[in-house]
Amino acid sequence: MKRLLCMAVCVLVSTVAQATTGLADPACTARGAAPETRLANMRQPVATAIDTLDNAHIRLSSPSLASGTLAYLSVTPDFAPQLDKVCLLGYFELRRGSDTLALPITFESVEVVKDVNPHDASQVQPTTRIHFRVPNTGEFGSGSDNQPFWKLWEQEQSLRLKIAAYAYTDGSRGAVYFGRDMPVIISHQGTSIFAALLFAVFFYLIAGIAVAPVARTHATAASGLHNLGPRLLPWNITGQNGQASLSQLQMLVFTLIVATLLFYQWLRTGLLEELSNDLLYLIGISTAGTAASQVAVAIRKNLDDEVYRYVQQLGWFTAPVAESRSGGAPSGLLMTDRRFDIYKFQMLVFTCVIAAYVVASGASKLGSLHISATLLTLMGMSQGAYVGGRAATDLLSPLQDQLRGMQALQRRYIANTDPKIAADLRQQFRRAAGQAGAMFESMFGRMLPSAMLEIPPDAHSASGAENEPPTASKLAD
Numbered sequence: 001m002k003r004l005l006c007m008a009v010c011v012l013v014s015t016v017a018q019a020t021t022g023l024a025d026p027a028c029t030a031r032g033a034a035p036e037t038r039l040a041n042m043r044q045p046v047a048t049a050i051d052t053l054d055n056a057h058i059r060l061s062s063p064s065l066a067s068g069t070l071a072y073l074s075v076t077p078d079f080a081p082q083l084d085k086v087c088l089l090g091y092f093e094l095r096r097g098s099d100t101l102a103l104p105i106t107f108e109s110v111e112v113v114k115d116v117n118p119h120d121a122s123q124v125q126p127t128t129r130i131h132f133r134v135p136n137t138g139e140f141g142s143g144s145d146n147q148p149f150w151k152l153w154e155q156e157q158s159l160r161l162k163i164a165a166y167a168y169t170d171g172s173r174g175a176v177y178f179g180r181d182m183p184v185i186i187s188h189q190g191t192s193i194f195a196a197l198l199f200a201v202f203f204y205l206i207a208g209i210a211v212a213p214v215a216r217t218h219a220t221a222a223s224g225l226h227n228l229g230p231r232l233l234p235w236n237i238t239g240q241n242g243q244a245s246l247s248q249l250q251m252l253v254f255t256l257i258v259a260t261l262l263f264y265q266w267l268r269t270g271l272l273e274e275l276s277n278d279l280l281y282l283i284g285i286s287t288a289g290t291a292a293s294q295v296a297v298a299i300r301k302n303l304d305d306e307v308y309r310y311v312q313q314l315g316w317f318t319a320p321v322a323e324s325r326s327g328g329a330p331s332g333l334l335m336t337d338r339r340f341d342i343y344k345f346q347m348l349v350f351t352c353v354i355a356a357y358v359v360a361s362g363a364s365k366l367g368s369l370h371i372s373a374t375l376l377t378l379m380g381m382s383q384g385a386y387v388g389g390r391a392a393t394d395l396l397s398p399l400q401d402q403l404r405g406m407q408a409l410q411r412r413y414i415a416n417t418d419p420k421i422a423a424d425l426r427q428q429f430r431r432a433a434g435q436a437g438a439m440f441e442s443m444f445g446r447m448l449p450s451a452m453l454e455i456p457p458d459a460h461s462a463s464g465a466e467n468e469p470p471t472a473s474k475l476a477d
Contacts, residue, residue: 025087028087028089042104046090046164047162048164049165050180051179052176052179056077057075058074060072060074060182061073062270063185064268065184065185065186065187065269066269067188068133068134068189069133071132072131073129073130075128076115076128080177083110085169086110086165086167086177087166088164089163089166090105090107090163091104092140092160092161092184093161093162094137094157103135103140105132107132108133110131112127112129115127130165136186137157137159137186157188160182161180161183162182164180165178165179187270189268192264192268193264195264197260199263200256203256204232204256208232234252235330237249238252246386247289247386250290251286253351255283258366261358262366273365275366275367275369276366276368276369278369278371279369282358282376285376285380285383304400307400310403311403311440320446321445346382346385354379399436399443402436402439406429409425410456429455433453437452
């Protein structure tokens with residue numbers, strides 16, 4: 001008897017469950033159905049919720065939604081005590097000419113977070129975040145994103161986001177939590193990438209055009225376009241007088257990468273993202289290295305007082321500023337005084353590694369980009385070794401020794417009375433001045449004309465006065 005009674009109860013419970021399932025709301029249970037079926041089931045409930053008054057405040061995660069990514073809606077106040085008893089319905093609506101296309105929203109998750117009260121920053125309030133996938137505009141009707149990337153004027157598409165939330169218990173919808181019909185903008189990924197690349201190329205061209213023109217040969221003198229090519233080479237953009245600068249090249253690369261990624265994120269989301277602390281440290285290391293390198297070069301230009309006065313007497317500091325007469329060589333990025341520089345090599349390797357990592361990782365989130373402390377430390381050590389190597393490179397002593405030799409030749413020339421010896425001293429002075437002038441031009445950026453490589457005119461007059469035969473007045477004295 002007991003067994004029969006248990007069987008009867010089981011049959012009754014099964015019948016009730018089947019009846020309940022059969023009466024379940026199709027709009028909330030048809031998640032695995034075809035998009036057309038889901039749209040047909042949810043249009044009326046969504047419209048009803050939109051027409052119902054509520055006190056919910058809803059905002060999107062960004063002014064523009066990036067297609068193919070996850071975004072979220074923030075709803076305040078927190079509308080449901082139990083998130084598993086909420087029925088979310090919604091779809092995107094796109095108008096193309098006279099046609100109206102719709103696509104159901106794919107909800108990923110719902111969570112409650114503590115958010116800052118917009119009216120009082122000192123207080124926090126519980127906020128419900130509804131995460132959903134942002135579709136590509138090409139998915140409306142075709143199922144794929146087929147928009148040409150080069151159509152910059154179609155980088156953004158205006159849509160309508162219609163969303164609703166109901167209480168959901170035992171397979172049936174209850175009270176309306178909220179309903180909204182919101183305008184949204186969806187940005188196209190391919191077009192944003194293309195526009196960001198144009199941004200990087202434009203400012204790289206600006207940097208190349210700003211560089212002093214490389215001297216033209218007879219083959220390139222006829223066309224200015226031929227002369228523009230060498231100016232766009234990175235070792236010419238970041239160098240001076242044909243000398244490539246690795247520290248300035250590193251700063252150029254990091255600046256273009258970070259600026260391009262910021263521009264890309266702005267196109268995608270309509271917001272300028274904050275940079276992570278690690279990325280700021282990286283830019284700071286690069287900037288400090290470039291500045292320290294310039295200081296090291298400036299310190300190495302301090303001539304001794306006696307030599308400085310002699311250079312002033314020669315008039316070399318009044319010579320015209322030298323222009324870049326020949327393009328720098330890429331080997332200059334790794335060479336110092338025609339020798340392989342291990343400090344430059346180390347710095348170049350770490351620069352390439354970090355640049356590739358930032359491009360690959362920072363395209364999605366610049367604010368949360370993480371660079372390991374080990375890599376940042378190695379980068380800082382590499383910068384320090386590079387700057388130390390620049391400071392230790394002594395290019396000033398050979399120049400000062402050459403100038404002292406010229407000064408000694410000039411004294412001998414003034415004291416000499418033999419024309420043959422004077423002519424030989426002039427030739428020696430000219431050769432020494434040519435070697436010193438090349439070093440001086442490289443360090444101080446001055447182009448010395450041939451007249452400045454001769455013994456100064458006052459030395460000639462002094463020598464002539466000494467060699468001049470005595471006149472009658474002098475004999476009388």
